[in-house]
Amino acid sequence: MPSRDDISTDDLRLLLALARTGKLVAAAAIVGIDHTTVRRRLRRLESSLGVTLIEHGSDGWVLTELGRVVVERSNRLEDVVHDVRAAVQGVEGTVRGTVRIAAPDGFGASLACSAIAEVVREHPGITVELVTSTRPLSPRAAGYDLSVSIGEPRQGWLASELLTRYELGLYTSHDYLRRHGPLRSTADLANHRLVFYVDSHLAVAELDLARSFAGMGVGFASTSVHAQLAATRDGAGIGLLPSFLAEPEPELRRVLPAEVRFVLAYSLSLRRDSPAPDAVELIRTALHRHVAGHQRELLPLA
Template identity: 65%
Template sequence: MTSAERVRMRTPDVSTDDLRMLLALARTGKLVTAATLLGIDHTTVSRRLRRLETGLGVTLVERGTDGWALSEIGRVVVERAAPLEQILQEVRDAVSGDEGTVRGSVRLSTPDGFGTKIASVAVAEVIAAHPGISVELVTSTRPISSRASGYDLAVSIGEPRQGWLASEFLTNYTLGLYASRRYLNTRPRIASPTDLTDHRLVFYVDSHLNVAELDLARRFAGMHVGLGCTNVSAQVEATLHGAGVGLLPCFMAEEEPDLIRVLPSEIAFTLAFSLSSRRNSPAPDAVGLIRQAIRSVVVARQDLLVPRT
């Protein structure tokens, strides 16, 4: 018998306030963060969640490596309960005379380069036009777990994943080799790929690289990583200051006038960004505005994302 079937065989004891605890934990993935969001102590959140699970007779959340994740039945419950916060806010707006105002808090996860150059621009435009929306932008270059929680929208590197996430293709982007003008004027000439063996690569730390699509350093036989950085913005800065030849996203490097692209016709890697969203977001209107703004900035910056060689 499945968990859902057991629930249907009994009259569950459900508190609306306890459901708010579950929604907050589903959104943040952390007890302490959920408690801060609700303005209460994390032990209260834990106790109320246990009461909700006891009342329903099912396990709603499970401890994961990165915090708390929803169980299969937990995702079903959250999806059904997601409109609750929106309804409560609409009641408040009706009383205060603010009906029609888009409100909500959106948690957005992106790779750090995308967050710096694209997502932050999109978010700024939205919150300037809609003061009732607040956004938490978390940057991390890592794959999206099929059981991930803690965000409303997430941009990730790679093609859209299948599963309970609503995932869609966002855009392609190109990585190329770049070096500073000063570096190129003082180091051995780079006229062909074989010349790269005289230079050091600036790229990710191999042991910390969790995204398979970025496993590109091995494509450069005889060229070792002289400086590895887990943050692509640091890679750009290191390349600007002569640490070596950087394998960088073009949408970041092309905006630096002192960086020159090396061997553009011979070396270019095209990857994809995907956009995933939670189907149970408590602020669907706010999420929709952020998604639309991200897509608009992506369209406006296509010449940088995929430059012509």
Template identity: 50%
Template sequence: MHSRSRPADENPAPRPEAGRGTVDPRRLRADDLRSLLAVARTGRLVAAADALGVDHTTVSRRIAALEKALGLRLMERGTEGWALTDAGKTVSESARAIEDALARVADAVSGQGTPSLRGTVRMSAPDGFGTVIVTPALARVRRLHPGLHIELITATRQLTLYQSGVDLALAIGTPTGSRLVTEHLTDYTLGLYASDAYLTRHGAPRSTADLPEHALIFYVESMLQVGDLDIEHHLPGASPAFSSTNVFAQLEATSLGAGIGVLPAFLAHRAQLRRLLPEEVDIRLPITLAVRREAVTHAAVRAVRDALRHEVAHRTADLLPQ
């Protein structure tokens, strides 16, 4: 990146590839490090600039200055935005400590007894799980740390943390990637559900052999990016008559009597739908929590991670009903 004005997120000029010996700490500026962290989180110069309250050319100039001071290439352009190089990840991990220290200074000056976490944490989660399970956990974190900015991206798709500037991601199944620290967060149940209106008009299936006589509601197969949600794997021969990429559209269609939905229990029970064939159809899927390796030690990321663990521990009855 260089200091002349150019369109936001344009490819930068060539940058140094390797270190240049001893670095003078006096040449390093906290604002330059904060700019690096902001772009690493958002993946975009403009979004990073908005978070910092500056112009995107300022962010570009600060990162260029940091790269010059260190003699290292810290960021590279990917297909979905800017991502840290290996050297950038090392620098970023240390820079977070400086950011936390600045936040503690601000808290001390403002007279707050208990330091409040600051900065931005960005995470992703599937639509339904993110809304019903994750959002209450994030709201609790925000109540404890009002200076913390949290961004939640909801989509039932695979996600590469580094390309998306995401600190944490929840995924159905097990995401791959050596750069990720993963853990099994919880399992959840999907089953067959229908409204009273649908059952009055069409009756209930007596077994899975009757399902071809009913309209099923599920994801759009051709656009599904999560293999664990392949309906053929769970209900061989089944073909949805109403499909949507959004689980809330599936829930609404089921509530309106458009068919029998293959839905998460934690959503269907809230809509007061009837569970069908629970002994035959009890699909259990894992939710995996993935964290960028260099973000694991960040205090705000740890706070969100702990809140998610607490939430699922207290929502077992919703996620895995008996």
């Protein structure tokens, strides 16, 4: 059995790569070795320390409680490497690092992208990886430094805070209304078809809103809100859409705004042991600044 004093700093950097990505293959790509070697060397690290650092979860590899402690202490290795490179390149003091972000596809592909682009323009030493999904992030998930999720803030390993509130309303195309006639009350909705999420794939409880329109059949369902937006624009039915996506569309019109308005929250969660805390803070600040400047689109009826 290896001595507990025989701890390889290279093995610690492999643990940092796995904590960042949550996947052996992705971690191997970062460090330039094959994934079987990564797993073997992480087993060696666990043996050297005499503890279990990682375990397999539903979304990939996750850190154990002790694994998180080791990663938090090991982040200093990344700082040393960045400082050495910066000194050699003559760019000391610049913010550097890779930040991985998870966000719902609607928010991620619109508001988040604009905020992220602002940061990477001003800080070329920062690399951002954006993963879009409407699935809720596991409280023990590894691999993300920042996560935007639908719902109120929740505390845990990811420090969570309210990012913004936003509303959903009913929208349809001008052509659809010309063909089907005006909607004067919610009773009229029974004669129309809804465009919304695929019910069996809906993992976010806050979006379980279709039951509010029990009299409507579903005309088009998709796991992508951008597909819902396109289908509504093309006349597939009446879409229940985020206002910040639907309002800028000239071909869409909001219907029954006084009767149908849902207000949800976007929460922002930060990983406490992120290897790039300065870069994370820049992106966090940019996200807050960006949503503050788009409140009219996020909450048009407020």
